[in-house]
Amino acid sequence: MSTSNNPLSNSEPWNLVAENYGEMADWVMTPFAKKALEILPADKSSSVLDVACGTGILTCMMANLVNNVHALDFSTDMLSDLRARLNKREIQNVEITYGDGQNLPFKDNTFNDAFSLFGLMFFPDRIKGFKELYRVLKPNGLAIVSSWAPLEKSTLMQATSAAVKAALPDAPSPRANSGTLENPELFKIEMEAAGFQSVIIHEVTMDLPEITPNMFWKLMSEGGAPIALLKIKHSPEEWNSINEKIIQHLNSTYSSNTMKLATTAYFGVGRKK
Template identity: 40%
Template sequence: MSEQLSSVVRPWDLVAQGYAETGAAVLAPFAAHALEYLTIGSESEIVDVAAGTGLSSIAAAELGARVHAIDLSPSMIDQLVAAAAAHPTIVAQVGDGQDLPYEDNRFDAGLSLFGLMFFADRAKGFAELSRVLRPGGTAVVAAWAPAAESSLMRALFGALTAADPTATLPQPDSRSLENPRVFDAEMRAAGLLDVRIEQYTAEVRFPDATALWEALTRSSAALAVVRDEVGEPEWQRRSAAAIDHLTVTYRPNTPLRTTALFGIGTAP
């Protein structure tokens, strides 16, 4: 997936409904883990940058926080608003994480789960997150570890290759946030203090091959673009081939692992 995806609205609009319906199967453990780095009370104000369909926002609101959620995709925000209907402490809006519409020193904490990692200008994203935090506020940013280290991603790309021999597992990118040294340096360059980068691995299980395929493909912006480009008949052909492959290679309810890097820092 290109690191420019977060600067283009269309892929995220295409995937918004599928992301809302299937994304939690993989993302919910990471959203819950992110909040373990925060102390949240009824007076806490949190910003959720590139909030997607609101898993982190809703989890924080359920702990009592007042949350401002922002995402570049109107369709993502529509899904978030619908999911957050029972949480009046969540305010959601369309906007750019590289140019946040909030005043300085506004929030006690800032989150960005698997969003800032795709920004065209990550330096601006980190700087903006730091800017809107109160002194001593906590920033928590999550990015995926290399795909090759994830049995979940290897399963997905094995299925993709069965359907399309040109598909390949993404290669490690030492310039991205999957490199802990880059992650650490970019957070420090934004002025954040006491920065640390930690790994967190979650296990996910699926009842069958179809559920695995649907969960991963319907929550992937990159694959939503592929589906749109190749057309529905070809996508359905590829899906059938991929599910056939997974039916052979994946035993139902077998755990698959995937790892994220969490960057944690403190606003000066």
């Protein structure tokens, strides 16, 4: 059984960063959301589900392309941010639902397509998440799920880890975990175990928009849930000192004042019989 004790499987760290997550996600997630819609093109007549939608990067893109989108997340603060985005853009064909991706509040055979970008990968029980996606899809419907690849395939994550280690040498280093969806073979096995047919795992590397070191750390520290978990372990004074060391490290490492980063994801695509 695919279970996870990852602290990011709880809503608390996502609520902590919800206010600033959108700006970070716009930078990191937008290229991958566009890629997801290339892999699984939207149909104007479709009813589509976005599980673990966050602040709605993908939801807002799809809303212009399909009949309706149902966006679900377990973070109330993320959903509040999504509502604000929808209102600002005058998007009216999105229905927002607070809920658990492992127990979807929808009937069987409801949606033409289903997505979970960088969300299901954190579920405490991924197989339940995959099975729920399968259940709510209409026959012949497609699901696309994405997960980050290991650290060695991401200069974004390498830069983040190195910055933290520069200020906190004893901080644990990220390690590859073959028991997660960063293992493409396991990814395929789990989708097939949930019932999906013709499963394909795509490896996708994206160059991110160039960014200054200061803006990079602003986005990662204010909008990144892993950094939020690190921050709450320290007093404000301690965190100010850590921040200063990290900024010094980044500006000395990237003397050109520009960071050219990339990161890699796996996209699993499967069809319901």
